[in-house]
Amino acid sequence: MIPGGVAVLDFGSQYNQLIARRIREMGVYCELLPGNAPLSDVLGMEPSALILSGGPSSVYGDDSPHPDPAVFDLDLPMLGICYGMQLLALHENGVVEGGHEREYGPARLYNSMSGDLFRGIEPGQQAWMSHGDRVMRVPASYGVIASTDSLPIAAMADPGRKRYGVQFHPEVNHTEFGRQLLRNFVLEIAEAAPEWNMKTFGRRAVEMVRRELAGQGNVILGLSGGVDSSVVAALLHRAVPDRFTPIFIDNGLLRMGERESVVETFRDHFGMPLKVIDGTEDFLGALRGVTDPEQKRKIIGRVFIELFEKAASEIDNVTHLAQGTLYPDVIESVSFRGPSATIKSHHNVGGLPERMDLKLLEPLRELFKDEVRELGMELGLPERMVARHPFPGPGLAVRILGEVNPADLDVLRRVDRIFIDYLLEYGLYDEIWQAFAVLLPVRTVGVMGDERTYDRVIALRAVTSTDGMTADWYRMDPEHLARISSSIVNRVSGVSRVVYDVSTKPPGTIEWE
Ligand code: XMP
DSSP: OOTTSEEEEEOOOTTHHHHHHHHHHTTOOEEEEETTOOHHHHHHTOOSEEEEOOOSSOTTSTTOOOOOGGGGGSOSOEEEETHHHHHHHHHTTOEEEOOOOOEEEEEEEEEOSSSSTTTTOOTTEEEEEEESOEEEEOOTTOEEEEEOSSOSOSEEEEGGGTEEEESSOTTSTTSTTHHHHHHIIIIIISOOOOOOOHHHHHHHHHHHHHHHTTTOOEEEEEOOSSHHHHHHHHHHHHHOGGGEEEEEEEOSOSOTTHHHHHIIIIIIISOOOOEEEEOHHHHHHHHTTOOOHHHHHHHHHHHHHHHHHHHHHTSTTEEEEEOOOOHHHHHHHHSTTOOOSOGGGGOTTTTHHHHHTOEEEOTTTTOOHHHHHHHHHHTTOOHHHHTOOOOOTTGGGGTBOSOOOHHHHHHHHHHHHHHHHHHHHTTOGGGOSEEEEEEEEEEEEEEETTEEEEEEEEEEEEEEOSSSSSBEEOOOOHHHHHHHHHHHHHHSTTEEEEEEOOOOBTTSOSSOO
């Protein structure tokens, strides 16, 4: 909790995380609260402004969410977006009409430039609409400050009380002037101080960790080498270097050179007392003969927990387990919408803290992924490490379709190295959310020299995405594909054919298993 930020009451719009991101981009802390949060929770944030978000409901719906009515009595600048505007209008005795056909898509906005909210915003630009209900008459103290061809009241304002409503979504990129509007509201109207950055957050997080661990025992962390756990490790090492032990379990399903690079960074460079467990035989032994993807995941999760518990039991007086939980996961669990399918449904080690009777330490729970990366740089992690693509917990096991064996792991590791090195060398890596190779359990006929071959197929996948929940295939230049493909078949024996995956998510997933 950081005082002076912006509190967003979340009524369930799919765009709500974007509001928080946009506001944080301007250096102001922003947090989502459930739309019906009690007044005390709102006040607990000591906010400098309040945003009532959009949402899929109608204000007249039987179980549509409403804020604690006392919220409207607060002397705070307020901005209602879409459903939030309708709530504001309804509460202040305006007229909201339901039953309209949903309006969805872009509209030209004719706004007045004389007030604060649209300062610097030329009329006639595009705004993004997504609503069913609409405000038909603004409350007495308000004026209409924007309209569209089909919507007479597209924005309203009561500047004396610093209350505003907009029917469109300023947080999405399709609203051309959206960032400017949010800046006007947050920085000019609410005068929130832009004090949110990763330098101050890092200092504060170190203090918080020290406070939380005061008089407590030691803390451990499952370090995977991925961005989130690496940043947690760097943070804990700075906060409590003598009481922190990261545990790295090599499951034998990692990329080429992964273990060496984790050891080099954390043990050699940072000087952490890194505990490295070689679990290759345990994992590969347990996976022998198993082909079902869910089964593979379960086995890997189980073996991980067994090895982790054993390693932890060798460390004295452990009271805390640190985890790299991020803000999007927190939002999912507090929102009244309830949990929906997210990346974290893949978490393979859920339940670990309860089982081990440890307290959880989640120092990144206020951060978005891009902020975690920035924090990692602040804490001195190598840039290449914080800019890495996500890598699944079950590792290459879900990229070798069917049974996993050492020979196939070797093939896939070599292919993966060629692919990723190429992307890095040609500056493509950072344009891509995630890139990897999949080894298919089929053989196809080929020719090599005068010989007929009957070898394996590799599928290459590269996707763009902002959060992994939806994804598009990366439009890779065919010249690059040609060079990567011939490099693979020439240098990795056993592979004679390369294909490129052009599926989106949905309906596909990013991984193949
Ligand atoms: P999918 O394949 O579901 O993946 O589109 C979305 C994101 O999650 C990663 N992923 C996993 N991460 N354990 C993990 O830790 C898993 O079992 C798992 N499966 C998928 C995937 O790499 C992508 O970033």
